[in-house]
Amino acid sequence: MTAPVITSSTPAGPLPHLEEPRGGRGELPHDPGFAEFARTHIAPRADGAYRAEILDRLSWQRLADRGLWRVGVPEHLGGVGGTWRDLAERIADIAREGDDLGFVLSLIAHAGLVRALVEHGGEYHHRTVLPSLMKGAVGATALTEPHGGSDVARTRTTAVRTPEGWSLTGLKDHITNAPVADRALILGRVPELGRRDITLFLVNLHSPGVRRGPAEELLGLRTSPTGAIHLEDVALPEGAVLGAPGEGLRTLYDIISFDRALYGLVAAAFLEPRLDEVISFTWRREAFGQPILEHQYVQGRLTDIRITIEVARATAMAGIEALVAGDPEASLRCSVAKLTGSEGLVEAAQNLMRLHGHAGYERGPLTRIVQDALGTLIAGGTTEMQRKNILNQMLAHHRG
Numbered sequence: 001m002t003a004p005v006i007t008s009s010t011p012a013g014p015l016p017h018l019e020e021p022r023g024g025r026g027e028l029p030h031d032p033g034f035a036e037f038a039r040t041h042i043a044p045r046a047d048g049a050y051r052a053e054i055l056d057r058l059s060w061q062r063l064a065d066r067g068l069w070r071v072g073v074p075e076h077l078g079g080v081g082g083t084w085r086d087l088a089e090r091i092a093d094i095a096r097e098g099d100d101l102g103f104v105l106s107l108i109a110h111a112g113l114v115r116a117l118v119e120h121g122g123e124y125h126h127r128t129v130l131p132s133l134m135k136g137a138v139g140a141t142a143l144t145e146p147h148g149g150s151d152v153a154r155t156r157t158t159a160v161r162t163p164e165g166w167s168l169t170g171l172k173d174h175i176t177n178a179p180v181a182d183r184a185l186i187l188g189r190v191p192e193l194g195r196r197d198i199t200l201f202l203v204n205l206h207s208p209g210v211r212r213g214p215a216e217e218l219l220g221l222r223t224s225p226t227g228a229i230h231l232e233d234v235a236l237p238e239g240a241v242l243g244a245p246g247e248g249l250r251t252l253y254d255i256i257s258f259d260r261a262l263y264g265l266v267a268a269a270f271l272e273p274r275l276d277e278v279i280s281f282t283w284r285r286e287a288f289g290q291p292i293l294e295h296q297y298v299q300g301r302l303t304d305i306r307i308t309i310e311v312a313r314a315t316a317m318a319g320i321e322a323l324v325a326g327d328p329e330a331s332l333r334c335s336v337a338k339l340t341g342s343e344g345l346v347e348a349a350q351n352l353m354r355l356h357g358h359a360g361y362e363r364g365p366l367t368r369i370v371q372d373a374l375g376t377l378i379a380g381g382t383t384e385m386q387r388k389n390i391l392n393q394m395l396a397h398h399r400g
Contacts, residue, residue, distance in 0.1 A: 034068065034090045038098035046100035046223070050368070053215065053222040055106055055138075055180050063094075063107075064136035069114055077118060077126055078134060084115055085320050088262055092269035101372045102223035104266050105379055106138075109176040109224075112259040113139035113185055116242060117202075120251050124239030129183055129202055140181035140205075141255065142172035142229050152198065152252070157188035157231065159201060165238040168201055170231050176379065178227040179215040181205055186231070187252065190245055198248035202240045209234040220371030221379065256381065257323055257334035263380050264316030264337030267345040268309045274348075274369070275305050278355050292355075301351040308344030315340050332393035339386040342376040349373035 042059045049056040063069075072087035073079020091111060095104045114133055117125045133139050145155055157170025168188055178184070184205055189197040203210065213228035243251040279302060282293035292298050316337040322330035349370045353360035360366045377383055 033093070034063070034066070035093040035097045037062070037066065038094040038096070042094065042098035042100055042103065046098065046103070049100065049103070049223045053217075053225075055177070055223060055225055056100070056103055057138075057180070059103070060106075060138065061136045064134065069110070069134040072111075072115060073118055073130070073134065078131060079118075084258065084324060085317070087111060087115075088265055088316075088320050091262060092265045095266040096269040096272055100223055101266075101270055101369075101376075102221040104270070105221060105376070106177050106224040108259055108262045108266065108380070109141060110139045111262060112255055113141055113183070115258050116141075116185060116251075116255040119254065120243050121202075122239055124237065125202060125242065128239075133183060137182035138177050138180050140175050140177040140184040140229075141259075142175045142178065142184045143187045143252070143256075144174050145171060146173045152187055152249070155187055155189055155198070157186060159188045159190050159199060159236075161190075161192070162235070164235065166201065166236040166240060168203065168231050168234045168236055172229040172231075173213075174216070174226055175229055176224055176226050178229050179212055179225040181212075184229060185242060185255075186229070187248060193246045196246045198252075199245045200242040200248040200251055201236055202242055203231070203234060203236065205229070207234055218375065220368065220373075221375040224379075253331050254323070257319065257331045259380055260334040260338035260386070261316045261319035261323070263376060264312045264319070264341030267341035267376070268313035268316065271305060271309050271312075271345065271348050274352055275302070275309065278302070278305075278352055282355060298355060301355055305348045305351055308340075308348050312337065312341040312344050329393065329397065332390050332397075335381075335386040335389045335393075338380055339383055339390075342373075342380075343383060345373045345376055346370075 041062065042056065045056050045059060067080060068087075068090060070079040071082045071090055072084045075081040091104065091107050094107065095101070098104065110133070114130070117130045117133070121130065143152055145157065147154065147156070155170070157168065157172065159166045159168045168186065170186075170188060172178070172186065175184070182205055184203050186201045186203050188199055188201055190199050191197055193199075205212065209232045211230040211232075213230065215225040215227050218226065279293070282298055282302070283291050285292045287295070315333065319330060319334035319337045322333045327333075353366050353370055356366055
């Protein structure tokens, strides 16, 4: 029998050649926590999802069913009244135990949108959009365009007013979750406002005039589909604007700061079990009559990984705490977390590979970690963009 063709837009369901995880469909009789769920449900499906190059929608839905997206949402909006730090820690639990870094980066993109709607949304966002995102719909934030990359000031996506609200036209590219997302926060401009025209719009991606490109073929992070969003005269209601027209940049800096801090926290959590595994390996593996752990160069690589974990976690939590407190340096601290986390993750992935010698370079789990880690240097904003933001924040503080 010919195997089915699996694409990144394949609906939720069992992955090819992979049995349903224990517990079947629906709610489990006992919720063992997100870490345990990641270990027993997400991790067993991770390799199949990676080979099929799809987002694991079944695990995504089950996380929503367990209330992951209600963690940081106030009770009056349908949440459980936790904090954004609580949500960040749950996502870190999934990163630590789920063995699927790409899946977690898709969670980060969605988390940023959920927080954006809570912190900056109005009645339209709270009543029409937020409930679906908490129940399992997939969210995306679409900023970059083919000609301008991360330079949002060069965006060409344009909105014009209509009697019913807005009409939006443009092209976004390299957007995390775009091929499978249901809702997206779209960065555009309203030319009639003059120089200060950057505006954020919440778009239903199943609307007429919206077309998604195919999932991009990536070196790594293959369980986090990215692609293009084409918008042609997409009709939006007046309330679709997030924040105020022309105030998009100010709102955007707060939104992307949370995502950046999460990258640091996830990098630390993802590395923790890998460090435990490689320490055990260095005890077992012998060279020149003794465990390789006894050699200083091995000890140096192990301690470098541990330092990355500690620094990435500390900077990430400092950034998240600063956001919650409304600290004016929150954006700077979150960029530090993103830079530290992604750069440290790449170095740690190389150390894991080197510690295993030739076996580490054979195609498999270790080379996949290297491939995925390299993707974090670009996803969520490049290292160069983080440095630019850090410098801008430093100079603004100095002038102040």
